[in-house]
Amino acid sequence: xxxxxxxxxxxxxDRPGSGPGSGSxxxxxxxxxxxxxxxxxxxxxxxxxxxxxxxxxxxxxxxVLVLTVDPAKRLANALGLEGIGNAETRVPDEAFRAxxxxxRGELWAAMLDTKESWDALIRMHAPDPQTRDEILANPLxxxxxGRFVQSHDYIAMERLYEIHxxxxxxxxxxxxxxxxxxxDFLDAPQRLADFFSSRLLRWLxxxxxxxxxxxxxxxxxxxxxxxxxxxxxADISEFFILFQSMYDGFVERAGAxxxxxxxxxxxxxxxxxLEGVPLREAEFFAQELTARHLNLGAIVLNKVLPAYLQGAExxxxxxxxxxxxxxxxxxxxxxxxxxxxxxxxxAQIRRVLVEVAESFLNFRVVALREAEExxxxxxxxxxxxxxxFFDTDIYDLAGLVRLGEQIWx
Amino acid sequence: xxxxxxxxLxxxxxxxxxxxxxxxxxxxLFASQHGKRVLVCxxxxxxxxxxxxxxxxxxxxxxxxxPGLFVMTMDTEASxxxxxxxxxxxxxxxxxxxxxxxxxxxxxxxxxxxxxxxVGKLCYEVRERHYDLVVVDAPASGHIVGQLAAPQAIxxxxxxGLIRSQTDWMLxxxxxxxxxxxxAVCTPEEMPVSETIELAARVNEETTVTLSAVVVNRVLxxxxxxxxxxxxxxxxxxxPSKTLAELVGGDPGPVLEAAxxxxxxxxxxxxxxxxxxxxxxxAVPLLYLPYLFTRSHGLRIxxxxxxxxxxxxxx
Numbered sequence: 169x170x171x172x173x174x175x176x177x178x179x180x181x182d183r184p185g186s187g188p189g190s191g192s193x194x195x196x197x198x199x200x201x202x203x204x205x206x207x208x209x210x211x212x213x214x215x216x217x218x219x220x221x222x223x224x225x226x227x228x229x230x231x232v233l234v235l236t237v238d239p240a241k242r243l244a245n246a247l248g249l250e251g252i253g254n255a256e257t258r259v260p261d262e263a264f265r266a267x268x269x270x271x272r273g274e275l276w277a278a279m280l281d282t283k284e285s286w287d288a289l290i291r292m293h294a295p296d297p298q299t300r301d302e303i304l305a306n307p308l309x310x311x312x313x314g315r316f317v318q319s320h321d322y323i324a325m326e327r328l329y330e331i332h333x334x335x336x337x338x339x340x341x342x343x344x345x346x347x348x349x350x351x352d353f354l355d356a357p358q359r360l361a362d363f364f365s366s367r368l369l370r371w372l373x374x375x376x377x378x379x380x381x382x383x384x385x386x387x388x389x390x391x392x393x394x395x396x397x398x399x400x401x402a403d404i405s406e407f408f409i410l411f412q413s414m415y416d417g418f419v420e421r422a423g424a425x426x427x428x429x430x431x432x433x434x435x436x437x438x439x440x441x442l443e444g445v446p447l448r449e450a451e452f453f454a455q456e457l458t459a460r461h462l463n464l465g466a467i468v469l470n471k472v473l474p475a476y477l478q479g480a481e482x483x484x485x486x487x488x489x490x491x492x493x494x495x496x497x498x499x500x501x502x503x504x505x506x507x508x509x510x511x512x513x514x515a516q517i518r519r520v521l522v523e524v525a526e527s528f529l530n531f532r533v534v535a536l537r538e539a540e541e542x543x544x545x546x547x548x549x550x551x552x553x554x555x556x557f558f559d560t561d562i563y564d565l566a567g568l569v570r571l572g573e574q575i576w577x
Numbered sequence: 578x579x580x581x582x583x584x585x586l587x588x589x590x591x592x593x594x595x596x597x598x599x600x601x602x603x604x605x606l607f608a609s610q611h612g613k614r615v616l617v618c619x620x621x622x623x624x625x626x627x628x629x630x631x632x633x634x635x636x637x638x639x640x641x642x643x644p645g646l647f648v649m650t651m652d653t654e655a656s657x658x659x660x661x662x663x664x665x666x667x668x669x670x671x672x673x674x675x676x677x678x679x680x681x682x683x684x685x686x687x688x689x690x691x692x693x694x695x696v697g698k699l700c701y702e703v704r705e706r707h708y709d710l711v712v713v714d715a716p717a718s719g720h721i722v723g724q725l726a727a728p729q730a731i732x733x734x735x736x737x738g739l740i741r742s743q744t745d746w747m748l749x750x751x752x753x754x755x756x757x758x759x760x761a762v763c764t765p766e767e768m769p770v771s772e773t774i775e776l777a778a779r780v781n782e783e784t785t786v787t788l789s790a791v792v793v794n795r796v797l798x799x800x801x802x803x804x805x806x807x808x809x810x811x812x813x814x815x816x817p818s819k820t821l822a823e824l825v826g827g828d829p830g831p832v833l834e835a836a837x838x839x840x841x842x843x844x845x846x847x848x849x850x851x852x853x854x855x856x857x858x859x860a861v862p863l864l865y866l867p868y869l870f871t872r873s874h875g876l877r878i879x880x881x882x883x884x885x886x887x888x889x890x891x892x
Contacts (some may be wrong), residue, residue, distance in 0.1 A: 208593055208594060209592060209593020209594050209717060210592050210593040210594025210595060210768075210769070211594060242767070242768075242771075307734060308734075400734060400735040400736070403734070441594075443594075443873055444873040444874045445594075445598075445625070445873075445874060446593075446594055474834075474835075474838070476831040476834060476835070477831070477835055479831050481827050481828065482827070482828070482829075482830075482831035482832055482835075484827055485825050485827040485828065485829050485831075485832055486832045488825040488826070488827070489821075489825060489829070489832065492824075492825070496821065496824055496825070499820065499824055500812070500817055500820060500821060500824075503816055503817045503820045504808065504811045504812070504817050506816065507811045507814055507816065507817060508807070508811055510807070511807060511808050511811040513804075513808070516804060516805055516808050517808055517812075519801070519805060520801060520805050520808045520809050520812065521812075523800050523801055523805070523836070524800070524809065524812075524832060524833065524835075524836040525832060527798075527800055527835060527836050527839045528831070528832040528835040528836065530870040531835050531838075531839065531870070532835075533870050533871060534870055537873065557838075557842075560841075560845055561767045561845065
């Protein structure tokens with residue numbers, strides 16, 4: 169039997185007995201169809217998104233897709249794949265078995281290839297093969313699809329829409345591209361629509377379509393011509409004329425993508441660490457999501473130092489170890505000698521005691537600062553999860569599950 | 578490789594979260610402390626740089642935040658305006674409104690136009706010798722190559738016109754390793770190291786800019802040597818830790834546990850450092866900055882990082 173998934177679009181906050189920070193990712197993912205992981209760079213966003221997908225496949229069943237923008241081979245390896253391409257690939261059962269796991273559902277993964285996705289979009293919208301080929305060969309198009317940063321934002325959301333509308337998956341977890349501004353991808357569909365419906369677009373095209381340039385627009389062309397050069401302007405115009413044939417399709421599509429983002433079945437998972445700068449960015453993002461009436465479902469705080477570092481008693485012990493190092497070393501030398509005769513050097517014991525104590529006190533300051541930052545979080549969604557600092561890198565499915573378990577319940 | 582402080586234009590980049598802005602701010606601060614007139618330009622306009630100096634937010638017009646240290650925030654539209662005024666003497670400056678809109682439109686369609694105005698403004702400050710050193714808090718490593726390759730890309734796209742005629746002198750400045758350099762910032766962690774190695778290769782292949790240094794930020798201190806680690810291992814066994822607990826009148830468990838964590842973290846990280854050294858051209862210096870426990874940001878941190886950077890640079 170196919171594992172049942174909740175189809176209800178209600179937010180988990182409708183459930184009795186829940187409040188900010190008290191919900192679980194388990195509950196959130198059971199209710200949603202799309203989870204968009206976002207937040208500042210370098211906080212483990214991709215890994216967290218993958219871990220959430222793995223957990224959903226393990227416990228909820230159904231078909232789960234992790235759509236990543238991270239080309240890192242490590243994630244592919246962790247999922248037991250040779251590499252992750254633009255096409256969706258199923259994570260082999262052997263990868264789960266090797267980790268001693270038996271998933272209820274299927275886990276799939278795909279990477280976002282901007283260039284390929286753009287090309288696919290052109291093929292879909294182009295009115296005829298000739299226009300299609302001309303666009304694909306246009307130098308400006310190549311530049312836009314390959315390098316243009318914002319095109320990456322748009323295409324990520326576009327691809328998500330495409331996959332979701334095919335209805336192949338029960339849950340799609342998306343990892344958003346690292347952008348200059350974390351919100352760029354939210355604005356991308358609207359910006360693209362604005363771009364193609366701009367009055368300036370028509371201005372640019374006019375002189376190449378008819379030879380009539382009116383008095384009002386003439387200075388504009390003269391200046392543009394001086395700055396950019398005639399050939400370049402011609403390239404731009406050709407590009408837009410070609411694109412105009414796809415205008416309606418694009419704008420309609422951008423609107424649909426926008427609607428999907430604000431759909432009740434979509435939720436956002438903000439990932440951050442408790443360091444000052446990334447956390448401020450994440451908070452801003454959380455506020456902005458709320459302001460746009462988008463569903464902020466979870467905040468995941470990564471790489472948090474262990475709680476035992478905050479202990480007051482341990483701090484007193486560390487202080488004593490530092491201040492009374494000489495005396496302690498003298499007393500400990502014979503005890504250590506009974507463990508191993510080579511460990512009785514008092515000067516060495518003293519240095520170790522001081523180093524260990526100093527190190528504790530140093531990390532304690534960081535741990536206290538993190539705890540304070542966490543308590544000051546302004547926007548707390550249904551799910552507030554904390555992931556401890558792992559002392560090793562995550563390189564396999566078991567590692568992803570280890571992370572996933574921290575955020576699941 | 579030209580010493581960092583002898584360059585005229587330094588781009589500082591790195592993966593998000595590694596301390597790129599901290600290093601850029603600290604490098605500029607250190608240079609200004611050594612009598613140089615320095616401009617810091619923030620390209621990713623988040624208003625962060627001024628925070629690193631505890632100064633109010635800055636705009637396109639540079640502001641002196643500390644003696645000899647100026648901060649500005651890049652604004653491509655303002656840069657276009659300045660460019661038109663200074664370079665082209667275009668008579669319609671008063672009617673920049675619609676032009677700026679048109680420009681915005683073209684820039685959206687033709688990537689490189691926006692980048693060229695950023696790079697152009699920076700190169701202009703260098704050419705006019707307004708400063709001894711221009712430090713750029715550049716886009717993150719994912720975007721820096723596009724930025725630095727912009728003049729070349731424009732050269733390929735635009736065959737004639739005034740923009741084209743401007744790219745040659747910019748390329749001269751960018752391609753000169755005694756004037757321009759790139760500093761890549763990373764932390765000794767897996768992904769940042771991998772990205773830095775990848776970046777170094779791309780910068781070499783796709784741009785004319787030279788990688789001048791790699792700054793490794795947040796390097797954890799080495800707690801003990803081999804012999805001392807054996808002593809530490811001994812301390813964590815039953816009898817010695819019981820004795821220690823009695824002597825200090827409390828459980829030393831968390832303190833010892835924390836040291837174990839610190840040692841493991843340091844060890845995991847040192848494998849990434851080895852990988853970094855192997856993956857980067859031996860001629861490019863690696864500068865190590867210690868992990869700072871006390872504060873996470875602000876001028877205090879900028880000052881501490883500047884001091885560490887100075888030591889690494891041999892001052």
